Amino acid sequence: MTTQRSAESTHPQAPSTAIPRVALVGVHGFGERHLANLARLEEAGALELVAVADPNPPQPGTLAGSVAVFAHLDALLAAQPGVDVVIIATPIQTHAPLAIAALSAGMDVYLEKPPVASLAQFEQVLAAAQENGRLVQVGFQSLGSHALPAIRGMVAAGDIGTVLGISATGQWLRTKAYFKRSRWAGRRSLDGADVVDGVATNALAHAVATGLHLAGAHTLADVASVETDLYRANNTESDDTSVLRVGTAQGTTLLCALTLCAPEQLDPAVTVHGTLGDITLSYTRDEVFITTSGGERRETFGRTDLLENLLDARATGVPLLSALQDSGAFTAVLEAIRTSPVPAPIDAKYVSWEGEGDGAHPVVQGITDLIERAVKAQATFAELGVPWARALPPVRTLTVDGRPVADYQDGSHIRAVSSPRPYLHPVRTLNGAVVTDHQPLDHVWHLGVGVALQDVDGVNFWGGRTYIGEAGQYVWRPDHGSIAGTGTTVERLDAGNGQEGRLQETLSWNGPDGTPVLVEERTWAWSGVAPSVWRLSLDFGLSPASSKPVSLGSPGSNGRFEGGYGGFFWRLPACGDATVWTPAGTGESETHGSVTRWLAWAGTFDGGPATLVFAAPEDSADPWFVRVDGYPGVGQSLAWDTAVIAQPGSQVRRRITVFVADGIMATTDIEALINPQGDPS
Missing domain, CATH: 3.30.360.10 (Dihydrodipicolinate Reductase; domain 2)
Incomplete structure (x- = not known):
């Protein structure tokens, strides 16, 4: 924000002390408000209304008998009634030619909004004002x-x-x-x-x-x-x-x-x-x-x-x-x-x-x-994906047997304080039910499916406010980073005929000043599993971009109780009859913070009932991060209550697989789905 400009807004000629004579062009519509204001100012002795112009003249008795009435501005100018200021309250397309005519006749102009209908007209009216040394006020009353x-x-x-x-x-x-x-x-x-x-x-x-x-x-x-x-x-x-x-x-x-x-x-x-x-x-x-x-x-x-x-x-x-x-x-x-x-x-x-x-x-x-x-x-x-809006073209579309199951976005359109980064959205079941959300009203920095961390050596790659342990609260800070691709290998975007689709990326995690903090190697893989089920796998490795160790932290590692989100995260849309469970318990209270082989989420989405099964490697010790009541989301916490240190020359690696199924699955169905796969990740 800056202070208001003023140097160019002063009158180029010597100030006038005579009572100004005013003409109004356009007496109907908003022109009626100008008539009322002119009457107020004329009564106060601030001006004299001497003429109006309109092809549809005002009703008899509306104006004083001394006010000349013309059909249009040209007739008014030809009569030379000695007007100092012209108010133009006419259709938009007439603003520029009328203003130029008045300025060329040596009058100052009050021009209703919008002042012109194009940039070319703006430059023409401005040039006319400067050439004739006149003022133009635009009717933005606010x-x-x-x-x-x-x-x-x-x-x-x-x-x-x-x-x-x-x-x-x-x-x-x-x-x-x-x-x-x-x-x-x-x-x-x-x-x-x-x-x-x-x-x-x-x-x-x-x-x-x-x-x-x-x-x-x-x-x-x-x-x-x-x-x-x-x-x-x-x-x-x-x-x-x-x-x-x-x-x-x-x-x-x-x-x-x-x-x-x-x-x-x-x-x-x-x-x-x-x-x-x-x-x-x-x-x-x-x-x-x-x-x-x-x-x-x-x-x-x-x-x-x-x-x-x-x-x-x-x-x-x-x-x-x-x-x-x-x-x-x-x-x-x-x-x-x-x-x-x-x-x-x-x-x-x-x-x-x-x-x-x-x-x-x-x-x-x-x-x-x-x-x-x-x-x-x-x-x-x-960008919000509103159903009636123009579709935002994805960078890539992932398909299974020719059916689109996920769109890949590079995040370049995301605002800076939401930590721009690549993500998948929308992710769909094979029958087309959308099972992700992005930029929801409650957390506009939640972006479909991807990887994010809130504290990477003090840089926020999650978006939104940053949790500060010393303050015991979330605080806005100028600490937002961004994640951008530096290299991509596409092996296959369609998982068809029993083959697996694969997308490999090299990503740079850059700080607020653009300096690389982390290098990530990320692989997405997907394949069909059954007529109503497909499988999405994510494998990523994080390593320092320099020769110094890098701390990978979360609100949980900074002191927020059970606030250890960060790493893999899947933001779900609102769904009816949402149920979340693991082999050991049901509901947010029993699944949040648990360490189990799998976690399932089932509910009725906008496109129909669906089940998501999140499967961790057998040796995973990362707790599940689960939200149901406040908002629907599932993550695998990389730094639950303790920061992880990424050492130069090695990677902090994580893997997860998600089975996306139409319909509501039972525990026995999930076990049957996962076990034949071996380690799903």
Whole structure:
């Protein structure tokens, strides 16, 4: 975050002391709010409304008799009514040409949002303003909130620790009538002209603009990247349910998750997420909620009207609060949306309609939870694997007799504080039931099936908060590593005709600064076992990347009672009637921390009943890590209560096999499955 830009926002000419004469172009829709505000300011003696322009003139008696009425801006300019400031509140596609005409006529401009419909138009309007020495204020009213400098001050003071990221969320509902209000509503283009109407560029554009502001992104140069994930439930061209991920030049990530298909209308908000707490701004109410371990407090702030700010800038040279040049970052986002693939329609089976006729509105199933999950993981809908979203292409797909059983992801799309790493997801039974989860809301750093450790010589390769023994609690620290491949050998991706599939990898475990800490040799192997069962095996070896020993630890080895997770881990999705058992006991309390030859998990998953059998080598002494009630997960603890030391020149090796079966298996079935295999690992 940075302080607000101001140098470019001052008036290039000498301040004016005369009462400004104002014209309004567009008196309907949002123009009606401008009329009300103009009446307020005119009564206060701050301005004089001298003219309006609209092909559909206002109702008789709406304006004072002294106000000239024109059909369009060209007629107004031709009449030369001595206008100093023009407010443009017209359809999006007309903003740029009208603004350029007004600027060329020597007028300052208040331009409604979005200011333009393309990057090219932005550059044209900005050039016109600079050439004519005029001001352009953009109607992002939230940028007049006094909460914004207050939030910047809180962050600078360390009230919420280090900033992890910023999110902008909006859950509104819009009816069919909303998209019938004008020809351009819901359009990406109209009559060959760009419109780029949509949830992020128009309806909830203030959420995006406010988020960018708090992320320190004002100009085009402040934006390093924009990723779009756009969808629509309505029969429109434009997006109504989308995720945008913006990377700033300073390294901050802004995640915008927005919809017009919510079950109820909620206040949009922008949140600064920190290691010690969050600061949330409800920008429509100028209310700030500060949440830390010490509790929650609320503060309410005032707001400077942007038209008043423009008039003050003319009179005294104060900076504009929403200058055109400072909407460059927003324009970068708009341009990314304009040039992105057309929004994908959301499958009708995931959308319900409420209301009748033009009052009906769509509701995307589970959208509230999906937005929360996207924000927490800093992920797109596609990356979360939402069923109606575009499929995220896997790096590889593992198959058994031509049937896909697991997708291999390299983890490159995972946020830094979730410790990016390779993993398998989704993993499926032969009948297609998905038996893994990734980036779930409760632990967004849980990634399908893979290998992770929370304490490798002080580096967190698990993700999320780090358990600190001295503090006796989990703490956010800048200690997250990442795991990336340095070499891959694929022997066979399809286990067919009695053959085994095999994938061998060399992986580098890199610290926060990119320095290698560990080298891993990992082998995945898989094969069919029976018509409804297939087998997945994992063999991995960890060795120091340098000539020094490396400690492999866990929360358990750092003092957290029975918190020894780390090593192999399988995150399951929610399932009904979940049962977990070993040869020695049943349930989480009897299986967690036990050392047995195998552990089974059975339940009804979204695609049907299934059983997972986790089989350890006969000589394994690693306890099982089991969670059922808090979340569904199974691991084999590499460092249960004592760290393991990896010595140079040798490997810390672990092996495990998982049988993935359709249907619910009994203990006798499991014994019959495992015993003929010999040592399954």
